[in-house]
Amino acid sequence: MEKAAHTTGIAFAGLISRPPLKLEGVEVYVCPATAHAEFADEPVRLVPGDKPDKFTWDARQNGEPLAIVDRFSSTLQVPRAAIQSYLHQHYLGSRFPTVNLKVTFKLDGWPSQSFYLRVRLDAQPLPHLANWYRGDPHVHSAYTDNPAERGHGLEVTRQAALDAGLDWIVLSDHSTDLNPERFAAELDEVRKYRDARFVFVRGEEVTVASGKAVLLSTLHLLALPSPDDPDRGFGPTPPEAVIATGDGSITSPAMSLGDALDVIARAGGFAYAAHPFDPISPLLRGGVWDLDVDFLDRNPARQGQLQKGLVGLEPWNRATTATADDPGDPYCIRRDADPARCFHSDAAQNQYTRLENGIATGWQPLLQKGLPASAAAAVGDAPAFKTLLVAGSDAHGDFNYESTLDAVDFLADPSRAWSGYAEDNALGTLATVVYCPQGMGPRGENVLRALRQGASVLSNGPLLAAAFVSGTTKDTSLDDPSAVPVGGVVSAALTALPPLALGWVSSTEFGPLSVIRLVLGSRAGEHAEEIPVPEGKEMTSGGLVPIDLRGRLAHQAGEWGYVRLEAHSRNSAGEESRCYTNPLWFRITGP
Ligand SMILES: [Zn+2]
Numbered sequence: 118m119e120k121a122a123h124t125t126g127i128a129f130a131g132l133i134s135r136p137p138l139k140l141e142g143v144e145v146y147v148c149p150a151t152a153h154a155e156f157a158d159e160p161v162r163l164v165p166g167d168k169p170d171k172f173t174w175d176a177r178q179n180g181e182p183l184a185i186v187d188r189f190s191s192t193l194q195v196p197r198a199a200i201q202s203y204l205h206q207h208y209l210g211s212r213f214p215t216v217n218l219k220v221t222f223k224l225d226g227w228p229s230q231s232f233y234l235r236v237r238l239d240a241q242p243l244p245h246l247a248n249w250y251r252g253d254p255h256v257h258s259a260y261t262d263n264p265a266e267r268g269h270g271l272e273v274t275r276q277a278a279l280d281a282g283l284d285w286i287v288l289s290d291h292s293t294d295l296n297p298e299r300f301a302a303e304l305d306e307v308r309k310y311r312d313a314r315f316v317f318v319r320g321e322e323v324t325v326a327s328g329k330a331v332l333l334s335t336l337h338l339l340a341l342p343s344p345d346d347p348d349r350g351f352g353p354t355p356p357e358a359v360i361a362t363g364d365g366s367i368t369s370p371a372m373s374l375g376d377a378l379d380v381i382a383r384a385g386g387f388a389y390a391a392h393p394f395d396p397i398s399p400l401l402r403g404g405v406w407d408l409d410v411d412f413l414d415r416n417p418a419r420q421g422q423l424q425k426g427l428v429g430l431e432p433w434n435r436a437t438t439a440t441a442d443d444p445g446d447p448y449c450i451r452r453d454a455d456p457a458r459c460f461h462s463d464a465a466q467n468q469y470t471r472l473e474n475g476i477a478t479g480w481q482p483l484l485q486k487g488l489p490a491s492a493a494a495a496v497g498d499a500p501a502f503k504t505l506l507v508a509g510s511d512a513h514g515d516f517n518y519e520s521t522l523d524a525v526d527f528l529a530d531p532s533r534a535w536s537g538y539a540e541d542n543a544l545g546t547l548a549t550v551v552y553c554p555q556g557m558g559p560r561g562e563n564v565l566r567a568l569r570q571g572a573s574v575l576s577n578g579p580l581l582a583a584a585f586v587s588g589t590t591k592d593t594s595l596d597d598p599s600a601v602p603v604g605g606v607v608s609a610a611l612t613a614l615p616p617l618a619l620g621w622v623s624s625t626e627f628g629p630l631s632v633i634r635l636v637l638g639s640r641a642g643e644h645a646e647e648i649p650v651p652e653g654k655e656m657t658s659g660g661l662v663p664i665d666l667r668g669r670l671a672h673q674a675g676e677w678g679y680v681r682l683e684a685h686s687r688n689s690a691g692e693e694s695r696c697y698t699n700p701l702w703f704r705i706t707g708p
């Protein structure tokens with residue numbers, strides 16, 4: 118809660134002032150998420166005994182409301198036992214898998230404000246494969262603080278991430294909201310809230326100027342620190358470790374993309390292009406990346422290679438399938454509300470539409486350009502460059518759905534200027550899952566190595582992992598010392614090419630695998646085919662399933678190519694979930 122919107126870089130900020138908000142308390146109501154259930158009149162009581170507690174959480178002291186002068190943030194934990202006993206008291210039935218929540222803020226001198234949420238109780242664990250760690254490389258915390266976006270503190274973010282089934286998070290707060298002091302304070306908190314179970318890494322989402330000579334054309338860059346020293350930041354010495362790039366306003370200058378990549382690479386770090394073909398609010402100035410000008414190195418000696426420090430792109434950004442105009446009631450829990458304001462699908466905003474567009478217009482062309490560049494560079498068994506994929510939720514602020522106050526949308530929908538809008542994107546709904554056979558590392562060292570190598574898959578549910586495995590014992594697994602996992606490189610004569618071994622797992626939440634797509638890339642383009650899911654193995658491969666690629670690669674002698682995979686699953690509600698692997702590169706040296 119806050120007295121006035123925090124603003125950075127917006128000149129009219131100083132003109133807005135309001136008296137302190139006076140908070141009396143917060144009431145929480147729960148009802149089953151079934152068609153005709155309505156909220157009871159009485160809030161959930163969190164104070165034990167017979168005390169006549171009017172409020173679920175009473176903010177008053179000596180009968181006086183809590184004055185919020187600037188900003189106030191607090192976590193109210195509602196124990197599951199309190200919810201269950203409340204439901205048993207007020208509703209028929211014994212098990213309520215999904216519930217609606219009404220959270221009412223009682224303010225002195227203002228009308229009460231209610232927000233509606235939907236929560237799944239007792240959700241199953243997410244699909245898991247040994248040595249793969251599910252995480253999110255693109256999350257905003259309270260260190261992001263501007264007119265459109267802000268997140269929560271690290272303690273709450275960590276709890277939400279654990280509840281959502283994540284093992285690690287890279288904090289990617291906006292460079293326009295950071296300075297040396299804030300960046301140092303963030304590291305102190307990162308150190309405090311990471312342990313053997315959960316790892317925070319401090320990264321940065323850097324606003325940079327595109328190489329295109331277009332006014333106001335800035336891009337977003339996900340900067341990740343050195344895997345050898347994740348706490349180092351991005352400069353030679355603190356406090357320069359932060360890349361601070363103005364205040365984000367239209368008149369504020371941004372560092373050039375080339376200079377930012379140079380700083381990141383010198384510090385041992387690396388970077389992904391954030392939402393490169395998915396322009397976001399001009400307020401945050403995140404524009405569209407240009408293949409030739411922004412992705413590729415313009416030095417003739419490095420023709421066809423990614424700019425130094427850049428390893429890939431994030432075309433899967435925000436796990437959206439539906440949007441709502443009312444962030445206070447995104448699930449349209451109040452049945453009497455205007456149905457037009459309920460969650461509704463928007464084909465252009467759907468995550469798969471945006472992802473497929475990013476793959477077709479960005480990733481495939483870059484992978485294609487990489488193959489001849491690899492051949493020309495003659496660098497032994499390593500391709501001259503790989504272009505990797507990463508997926509990030511870009512969650513900020515809300516853990517139940519994403520809500521953004523976006524004044525720019527005022528032009529499209531005047532109601533949004535005041536209320537913002539909501540999307541069904543939240544922390545944990547979209548993940549990058551990294552392969553770390555040695556564990557994540559105490560500071561996330563191995564998570565970062567996997568993100569730099571491409572030993573990772575992208576998922577909003579099921580997992581599909583792949584490796585070239587030459588071992589022949591029955592114990593053969595991805596952890597076999599001979600295994601080359603996704604992101605890796607194999608160079609072999611055709612007869613000696615090891616089989617590609619696949620392993621997968623889903624859950625009832627995401628449903629059985631319906632399709633596995635195998636995509637082979639060569640200089641001639643990509644060729645996709647569907648691999649039938651073996652009967653009885655729709656939920657899990659139960660071990661490795663080998664595929665012999667040799668018959669498909671006979672014509673590729675002497676050339677580089679790659680193989681990548683996609684899995685689709687569908688649950689009983691008809692919802693589709695997907696997993697995309699990073700490629701494995703190979704060169705067939707002869708027959
Ligand atoms: Zn961004």
Ligand SMILES: [Zn+2]
Pocket residue numbers: 255257289322511
């Ligand atoms: Zn972001």
